[in-house]
Ligand code: 13P
């Protein structure tokens with residue numbers, strides 16, 4: 001029995017810990033780093049690719065994107081930038097659903113990724129066959145899926161949303177009297193349900209990184225830093241979300257760090273974001289939210305194993321060889337684009353405030 005939706009049989013789609021890959025961060029000397037970065041810049045000058053990177057990727061990849069006319073952002077804005085860029089090749093540094101979204105929106109463009117094995121536990125935990133069957137059992141419901149899903153799942157959906165847009169979209173659907181199927185993140189779904197009061201059937205997936213943040217240990221850390229504001233990504237468990245000063249997308253978390261009148265911040269999201277936070281708010285202090293209970297050990301320790309697969313060496317290889325091109329079945333892509341385009345049109349009509357987060 002599903003606790004969130006009594007009467008509904010839904011199995012647990014969270015990834016077993018022993019199937020989560022280890023987070024391996026590339027170790028390079030300063031000389032190796034400088035040499036690889038110089039090669040990337042040279043290769044980008046010779047060809048026309050544009051780098052689009054997520055905030056969780058290696059700091060050098062983010063710096064390269066910023067310094068070469070590319071873009072660093074959250075999943076919604078990465079999609080928007082890629083769509084509006086005139087470049088015929090995009091190199092997406094992030095996880096596969098981000099590359100697929102770029103391809104779906106721009107079938108004529110070449111989309112390359114440093115590593116095609118860069119997956120996401122939410123995507124893995126929402127296989128199309130089971131999800132499609134679930135949707136078929138509830139034909140009266142509007143199907144809303146998070147960006148962190150495969151092209152096939154998006155093709156089965158009416159709407160795609162991101163963490164920065166979910167509350168606004170569900171509020172609007174609730175106002176139209178719609179009942180919702182939500183997938184795949186159960187924590188984000190629960191948060192959105194509480195914020196909107198919408199009637200939502202919630203798929204039981206989770207992000208292996210955010211699920212590790214611990215409520216009790218966060219309470220103890222807050223006691224040590226009573227002045228600190230708590231910034232939380234909504235893929236985190238409810239016990240963590242309920243202690244937040246701001247619950248928001250990655251972009252919203254960075255904006256909050258810049259704008260809030262506090263010096264210290266406890267941050268519950270992937271630690272890759274600290275690079276941009278420190279760059280945008282250099283005088284502030286950022287503290288990692290706890291990922292493990294007393295004497296327990298975390299698996300990813302607040303760094304996504306798949307985001308870490310985006311390395312400088314692999315980026316050079318892809319730019320030199322043109323390998324690792326993302327392919328999406330054209331018919332699947334055509335149907336998935338409808339759900340994605342709905343979100344882009346919705347967020348455009350609401351203006352940029354939607355990017356400031358949900359809290
Ligand atoms: P954002 O859209 O907030 O960047 O989140 C993407 C993601 O994968 C978070 O884990």
Ligand code: SF4
Nearest residue numbers: 095120121207209304
């Ligand atoms: Fe997926 Fe979590 Fe990694 Fe984001 S941090 S890409 S949700 S596994």
